[in-house]
Amino acid sequence: MTRVAIVGVAGRMGRTLVSAVEQDTGATLAGGIVEPGSSLAGADIGELAGVGKRGVKAVDSLSAIVDDFDVLIDFTAPQVTLANLAFCAEHGKRIVIGTTGMSDDELAQLDAYRGKVAMVFAPNMSVGVNLTLKLLETAAKALGDEGYDIEIIESHHRHKVDAPSGTAIKMGEVVADSLGRTLKEHGVFERVGQCGPRTDKEIGFATVRAGDIVGEHTVMFATEGERIEITHKASSRMTFAKGAVRAARWVADQENGRYDMQDVLALNE
Structure with missing residues (x-):
């Protein structure tokens, strides 16, 4: 089972990702991140997503769950994503990135990590x-x-x-x-x-x-x-969420490098 943590777990996409992990037989919900200082820190992630209590509490920093997850899923904002990418590289974690709107400079910063971390980066996970x-x-x-x-x-x-x-x-x-x-x-x-x-x-x-x-x-x-x-x-964010969870299971077994959904789906072969 791939242990998955989700950034922005209280947002629209974050809640959908929680549901997608719950529906996936090869992944388990290991953690969820909310904004630093958020009043939602400590809330049950399952209750935030509307799937019922799951016994996993939301935290406001990745360091609080560093030993609990294998792959991080991030659909947030460019600078937040880059900080989380650096964290994953430092701690030997994998990451799935669905964040859009990155500038050329931010994309260059992301690409600089291709030899330091296994990442799936795609503008659309569907x-x-x-x-x-x-x-x-x-x-x-x-x-x-x-x-x-x-x-x-x-x-x-x-x-x-x-x-x-x-x-x-x-x-x-x-x-x-x-x-x-x-x-x-x-x-x-x-x-x-x-x-x-x-x-x-x-x-x-x-x-x-x-x-x-x-x-x-x-x-x-x-x-x-x-x-x-x-x-x-x-017609539903679930199509992106299911693709992201599929990518998380796939990247958990990959060497360091920058991959996309074409790699996950073996469409580049």
Whole structure:
């Protein structure tokens, strides 16, 4: 059994992760972290998640449970994640990271730990999304340089703080890499006013933030006379949580390195 600890256990995603661990036959709930000084420290994690008392108390620091867990799951904020990554590297723990919105500098800091800790880092832990990425790679190679315009549309709930979503960026990177392009050169993230006609090689992004949308992504390949759309829609955070727990079980047996969900699902083989 993989002993799993969860950061941000009192949040929406944290509570869903607790439920996902409870449903997984190969993982056990070993701890949960709340913000330093939080009044929820000492509360039963199962009760916080609505699954009933589990006898595991929330704590406000990783050092309090350092001997209790094997893998940490972190879906928080960039600087919090980087601090937790350093802790795991120092103490020989594994980590699964679903945090999005990292800057180039923060991504470089994360990558510097690839030889010091076993980590799974992915903008989206959904099995369906990662299968979709493989479909996009195939579609881009077949269509992208044959007069097809590429647009990526993503929708999320009103509380999401970063845009475009990490998943949308990853989809754009997969398409761009397949076509020998880069998002830095060809990504278009804003169209306002007299922006001129579309260029042939640009990859456009559009963002929606509204209500309680869990996550929807569509990549459009459009040309004269036809349009192909590859879409993934998530109706529950549980799809991400189950993928994260699957990643935690997988990474528990891996050597130090930076992995993604393509590795977890053996899609890179």
